[in-house]
Amino acid sequence: MAETKGTRQAKGISRAQFLAGAAAVGIAGVAGRARAADASHGPGLRRRGVVYTVGAGETPGTAWSARRMRHDIRAIRDELRADTVDVTGDGVERLTTTAAEAAARGLHVWLQPTxxxxxQRDILDHMAETGRFAERLRRQGASVDFSVGCEFWLFVPGILPGATALERIEHLQSGTVDWPRTLRRLAEFTAKAARTGRSVFKGNLSYAAAQSIDDPDWNLFDIVGIDYYAHFARRSDHVRELKRYLKWGKPLAITEFGTCAYVGAPETGGMGWDVVDHDKDPAEIKGDLIRSERVQADYVGGLLDVFASMSLYGAMAFEFISADAPHRPDAPRHDLDMASYALTKVIKDRPGDPASGWHWEPKEAFHAVARRYGAAGQRTAQSQ
Structure with a gap:
């Protein structure tokens, strides 16, 4: 349960959208048959990707910008050596502009409005408008998959009690959730989302499910999508855990995976972000954490090796950048990048100044991913 965009907005942290579910004409016929070309692709990952979140940001300086996005997309292709960008977030214009740039750069696009x-009606309308654009890209020859969303039980009002993601989390923690009702509502909305996606997009359809809570009817989709934040001491345990998602006979995509840059972060599962005290001004890291980019790199690299060994459809590292979580080497207590899943660290020109300009630099995890993606890309080119 990694923190994501919903929690950013609710908690003031930058990220994608927090944590780690055939009545319509044509759904059963289309979703029931996995694309042969996608299901069988030989050894290694078919899609080697990274999550790129678009959003309003906490300040004007950290908000999405077309100029910065174009620079980032080039870096994702040329420096990270990824062949796929998971474009996620809200705002149809931000989503579609970013997806179009990625497609123009020859990258595979995994487009996921969140x-x-x-x-609920607004969420479905936002999804449909984004999906129509994805279909136009696909018809123009771009390589595109469309995901109808992420962890609906957390982000969509009316499934769990609470008006915001944070309120819904509080209900989960209190143990007062009526699970039969929640799961029924989750299944109902997931089916609506699948019908909406099918109505506007004719390519591969998916959904990003939480590893521990979501259990959607994957007959509704072409690709099984899992946000994966498990921690095991042995790689064989990861393989055993992931194999249960292959029972549907469909391609499996890891739609998020990663950890934060401090000692002990992998053991927290998807809650590594929850080490920041936002009641302080400025926000500060709780406890006496030890920054370690090596811990993050080893975890991310190790999981990529597992995914490749299983020849999964794809994996999207979470995430490329967290603009609202700057690195402070001069002030460890305020080094919010420690609580970030990003492969890059944000460096401000004037640390502590909200209006300061900034740039990003690669972390050790960036290099761990780039080495694996680059080597896999070379093998693919040599085999063609």
């Missing part, structure tokens, strides 16, 4: 804490 509007949260809005009326």
């Amino acid at each position: 509007l949260g804490d809005a009326p």
Whole structure:
């Protein structure tokens, strides 16, 4: 349960959208047959990707910008050596502009709108508009998969009690959730989302499910998508855990995976982000954590090796950048990048100044991913 965009907005942290579910004409016929070309692709990962979140940001300086996005997309292709970008977040213009740039650069696009804490009708409309654009890209020859969203039980009001993601988390923690009702509502909305996606997009359809809570009817989709934040001492245990998602006979994509840059972060599962005290001004790291980019790199690299050994459809490292979590080497207590899953660290020109300009630098995890993606890309080119 890694923190994501919903929690950013609710808690003030930058990220994608927090944590780690055939009545319509044509759904059963289309979703029931996995694309042969996608299901069988030989050894290694078919799609080697990274999550790129678009959003309003906490300040004007950290908000999405077309100029910065174009620079980042080039870096994802040329420096990270990824062949796929998971474009996620809210705001149809931000999503579609970023997806178009990635497609123009020859990257595979995994497009996933994640509007949260809005009326269900608005979420479906936002999804449909984004999906129509994805279909236009696909018809123009771009390589595109479309995901109808992420962890609906957390982000969509009306499934769990609570008006915001944070309130829904509080209900989960209190143990007052009516699970039969929650799971029924989750299944109902997931089916609506699948019908909406099918109505506008004719390529591969998916959904990003939480590893421990979501259990959607994967007959509704072409690709099984899992946000994966498990921690095991042995790689064989990861393989055993992931094999249960292959029972559907469909391609499996890891739609998020990663950890934070401090000692002990992998053991927290998807809650590594929850080490920041936002009641302080400025926000500060709780406890006496020890920054370690090596811990993050080893975890991310090790999981990529597991995914490749299983020849999964794809894996999207979470995430490329967290603009609202700057690195402070001069002030460890305020080094919010420790609680970030990003492969890059944000460096401000004037640390502590909200209006300061900034740039990003690669972390050790960036290099761990780039080495694996680059080597896999060379093998693919040599085999063609």
